[in-house]
Amino acid sequence: MPPAHPFDDDKLREECGVFGVVGVQDAANFVALGLHALQHRGQEAGGIVSHDPVEGFNSVRRFGYVRDNFTSQDVMATVPGPLAIGHVRYSTAGSKGQTAIRDVQPFFGEFAMGGAAIAHNGNITNANALRRELIERGSIFQSSSDSECIIHLMARSMGRSIPDRMEEALRKVEGAFSVVAMTRTKLIGVRDPLGVRPLVLGKIGDGYALSSETCALDIIGAEFIREIEPGEMVVINDKGVESHFPFRRQPSKFCIFEHVYFSRPDSILGGRSVYETREAIGRELAKENPIEADLVCPVPDSGTPAAIGYSLESGIPYAMGIIRNQYMGRTFIEPTEQIRNMGVRLKLNVNRALIQGKRVILVDDSVVRGTTSRKIKEMILDAGAKEVHFRIASPPTAWPCFYGVDTPDRDKLLAATMTEDQMAEHLAVDSLKFISLDGLYRAVGEPSGRDKGCPQYCDACFSGEYPVTPSDMIERGFEMKTAAE
Numbered sequence: 001m002p003p004a005h006p007f008d009d010d011k012l013r014e015e016c017g018v019f020g021v022v023g024v025q026d027a028a029n030f031v032a033l034g035l036h037a038l039q040h041r042g043q044e045a046g047g048i049v050s051h052d053p054v055e056g057f058n059s060v061r062r063f064g065y066v067r068d069n070f071t072s073q074d075v076m077a078t079v080p081g082p083l084a085i086g087h088v089r090y091s092t093a094g095s096k097g098q099t100a101i102r103d104v105q106p107f108f109g110e111f112a113m114g115g116a117a118i119a120h121n122g123n124i125t126n127a128n129a130l131r132r133e134l135i136e137r138g139s140i141f142q143s144s145s146d147s148e149c150i151i152h153l154m155a156r157s158m159g160r161s162i163p164d165r166m167e168e169a170l171r172k173v174e175g176a177f178s179v180v181a182m183t184r185t186k187l188i189g190v191r192d193p194l195g196v197r198p199l200v201l202g203k204i205g206d207g208y209a210l211s212s213e214t215c216a217l218d219i220i221g222a223e224f225i226r227e228i229e230p231g232e233m234v235v236i237n238d239k240g241v242e243s244h245f246p247f248r249r250q251p252s253k254f255c256i257f258e259h260v261y262f263s264r265p266d267s268i269l270g271g272r273s274v275y276e277t278r279e280a281i282g283r284e285l286a287k288e289n290p291i292e293a294d295l296v297c298p299v300p301d302s303g304t305p306a307a308i309g310y311s312l313e314s315g316i317p318y319a320m321g322i323i324r325n326q327y328m329g330r331t332f333i334e335p336t337e338q339i340r341n342m343g344v345r346l347k348l349n350v351n352r353a354l355i356q357g358k359r360v361i362l363v364d365d366s367v368v369r370g371t372t373s374r375k376i377k378e379m380i381l382d383a384g385a386k387e388v389h390f391r392i393a394s395p396p397t398a399w400p401c402f403y404g405v406d407t408p409d410r411d412k413l414l415a416a417t418m419t420e421d422q423m424a425e426h427l428a429v430d431s432l433k434f435i436s437l438d439g440l441y442r443a444v445g446e447p448s449g450r451d452k453g454c455p456q457y458c459d460a461c462f463s464g465e466y467p468v469t470p471s472d473m474i475e476r477g478f479e480m481k482t483a484a485e
């Protein structure tokens with residue numbers, strides 16, 4: 001499947017979304033709705049596995065959007081039963097950019113005590129070593145996905161139940177994982193000991209739901225109960241929710257970028273709406289980096305709440321200076337070369353009447369390669385703006401993520417090779433400023449900023465301090481930050 005749009009490679013790409021439901025009739029229909037609400041976390045492919053006491057396990061996997069694949073009665077009738085899990089994927093491991101259907105989750109395994117399916121959000125940082133070892137010991141892999149290691153590790157475990165085997169398997173896994181799994185009768189949710197990727201628990205009627213984000217609970221009318229804690233495993237059956245902590249307890253390192261960009265603004269993270277946090281980031285950005293201007297405009301859509309915050313704090317009027325075409329994605333799913341060359345104009349258009357003769361502050365969530373920022377700046381100047389000032393709602397992205405987010409190689413990250421001033425010059429803007437790491441921590445609810453001795457979040461893509469050693473990548477030649485950097 002080709003990349004959806006030529007300029008989308010200038011964003012960090014969301015990882016995956018997972019969703020599961022137990023204790024409702026036709027659970028797969030709820031899962032399809034949940035996955036639809038999580039579509040921003042992965043658009044390449046999706047899959048659903050269900051279990052029915054009569055029909056047993058069934059699965060369906062498809063490329064493309066949930067709404068195009070999991071809405072027909074014919075398809076949904078193939079996944080009956082009161083228990084189902086699902087996954088939407090953008091490949092972060094495995095056959096990147098050329099997903100094979102065998103890489104589409106959930107994965108299924110048949111064990112002595114019955115079958116189990118598993119959907120994984122995150123990235124296993126020691127997957128290469130695990131895979132090598134498993135293959136040497138006779139495992140036959142069906143896919144190129146790192147997540148399949150979990151099924152093979154479970155197969156080798158001597159645990160007496162599937163949750164026991166999963167626990168043992170996950171103790172050998174390093175990196176980031178939020179897992180939603182199922183047996184014939186149980187829905188299981190697990191978060192890695194650092195809790196890098198999100199996972200929440202909801203209640204629907206007499207049943208329960210697990211989801212990457214709360215926005216997907218809302219769509220099925222489920223009540224948000226709580227976040228699954230870092231290192232927690234929940235096993236849910238008709239008797240209720242059992243919780244335990246099978247891993248060594250460690251300080252949490254939730255992905256701070258979920259607050260900035262990945263999660264939907266209508267989700268709740270850490271007890272606070274993502275929208276409110278992004279607005280607070282915009283306020284902090286305005287305090288740290290004021291500038292005289294006539295208008296504050298978001299780069300839509302992800303820059304919007306931060307732009308509103310910036311405007312409120314600075315008193316400079318907010319305006320929709322750039323309009324996004326919401327329907328472009330469906331029209332040019334396989335862009336021709338001619339259309340590709342139109343680049344960012346396909347998706348964004350400048351509201352000329354507003355911009356002409358104005359000093360404009362553009363608020364964006366991040367700068368990755370900088371290619372889109374440059375094009376947007378040109379569009380704004382073409383529309384007659386007097387000055388263009390970029391304000392960025394995250395610190396410079398100078399390091400790749402190895403925990404389930406697709407990032408370009410380090411040398412492709414603008415901030416890895418240039419200082420802030422050099423970036424401003426490269427983008428040819430009147431000014432370019434990023435929120436500081438401390439400012440970002442304050443905005444996400446840490447009044448004293450970042451604890452340098454033990455950071456409260458994962459912020460490796462900004463700081464280069466990786467909370468889990470990315471051993472596979474080091475083996476492939478990745479160089480960690482040195483003391484001098």
Ligand code: SF4
Nearest residue numbers: 255256401458460461
């Ligand atoms: S490296 Fe960045 S994107 Fe990746 S988990 Fe850490 S904060 Fe999130």
